[in-house]
Amino acid sequence: MSGQLDYEINKELGECYLFMGDLDKAEEYYTKAMSNNGIHSDPYLGLATIAVQRGQLEDAMHLYRKASSIEADDRALSGMALIEMERGERAEAFTHFKGALTRNPENLVALFGLVRLAHADDRIEEILPYLQDYLTVDPAKHEVRFTLAGCLVSLGRHAEAGAQLDAILAQDPGHDAARELAEELKRIAA
Numbered sequence: 001m002s003g004q005l006d007y008e009i010n011k012e013l014g015e016c017y018l019f020m021g022d023l024d025k026a027e028e029y030y031t032k033a034m035s036n037n038g039i040h041s042d043p044y045l046g047l048a049t050i051a052v053q054r055g056q057l058e059d060a061m062h063l064y065r066k067a068s069s070i071e072a073d074d075r076a077l078s079g080m081a082l083i084e085m086e087r088g089e090r091a092e093a094f095t096h097f098k099g100a101l102t103r104n105p106e107n108l109v110a111l112f113g114l115v116r117l118a119h120a121d122d123r124i125e126e127i128l129p130y131l132q133d134y135l136t137v138d139p140a141k142h143e144v145r146f147t148l149a150g151c152l153v154s155l156g157r158h159a160e161a162g163a164q165l166d167a168i169l170a171q172d173p174g175h176d177a178a179r180e181l182a183e184e185l186k187r188i189a190a
Contacts, residue, residue: 007036014046023050045075057083072105081113090117098130105133108144110151115147124151142168146178158185 014029027050033043036043048063061083068076081096094117100110118127131148136143141164145164162185168178 003036007033007040010036011040013045014043018046018049023053025062026050039070041071041073041076044070048076048079052079052083057086071082072099072103074100074107074110077103077156078110078113081110085113085117090121093117094121094123096151097120100132101130105137111144112147115151119154120149120168124154127151140171141177142172142178145182146175149178153181153185157187161185 010029010033014026014033014165017026017029020059022153027047030043030046030050033040034047035161041099042065044063045113051057051060051063061080064076064079067073068080073121077096077100081093084090084093084096094114097110097114099118100107101114104110111130114127114130119189120123128151131144131151134144135148145168149161149164149168162182165178165182165184165185168175169182172178
C-alpha cells in the first residue's frame with residue numbers, strides 16, 4: 001500500500017478508537033499514522049486529545065504546538081487555549097482563541113472560551129466582532145445570538161441587545177431565556 005493510504009487507514013482507526021474510548025488503541029494508530037506521513041496535523045491533534053484525557057497537559061500542549069507548526073488550524077489553537085486557560089494563562093488563551101476564530105468563525109469551543117475570558121477580564125467589547133462573524137455564517141444559531149445580546153446588555157447597549165432578542169423571538173417565540181431578558185430590558189427602559 002502507498003504511504004498516503006496507510007496514513008488514511010491508520011488515522012481513521014485512531015479516530016474510531018478514540019471515539020470508542022480506547023485510548024491505548026487510538027494512540028497506537030495515531031502514532032502509526034504519524035510515521036506514515038508527517039505532513040498532516042490530524043494524528044498530532046488526536047494524540048493531544050488523548051494526552052488531555054489522561055491529564056498530561058504538558059504533553060498535550062507540545063502536541064498541539066506540533067500540529068500548529070504543520071498546519072495552523074483552529075483546532076490546534078483552541079486546544080492550546082484550553083490548556084492555557086487551565087493554567088491561568090488568560091492573555092495567551094485569549095490570543096489563541098482569537099486566532100482560532102480568525103481561521104474558523106464557526107469554532108464554538110473557541111467562541112465560548114473567548115466569551116468566558118472576556119467576561120472574566122472585562123474585555124467584552126473586543127469579542128463582539130467574533131460573535132457577529134459567527135452569526136454572519138449561521139444567523140439561526142440562537143445560543144450565539146443570545147450570548148451576543150447578553151454581552152450587549154453587559155455593555156449597557158440595551159437597544160442593540162433588544163434587537164438581537166427580537167431576532168431570536170421572531171424565529172423561536174418559545175425561547176424562554178430570550179423572552180425573559182427582553183421583558184427585563186423593557187422594564188429597565190420604562
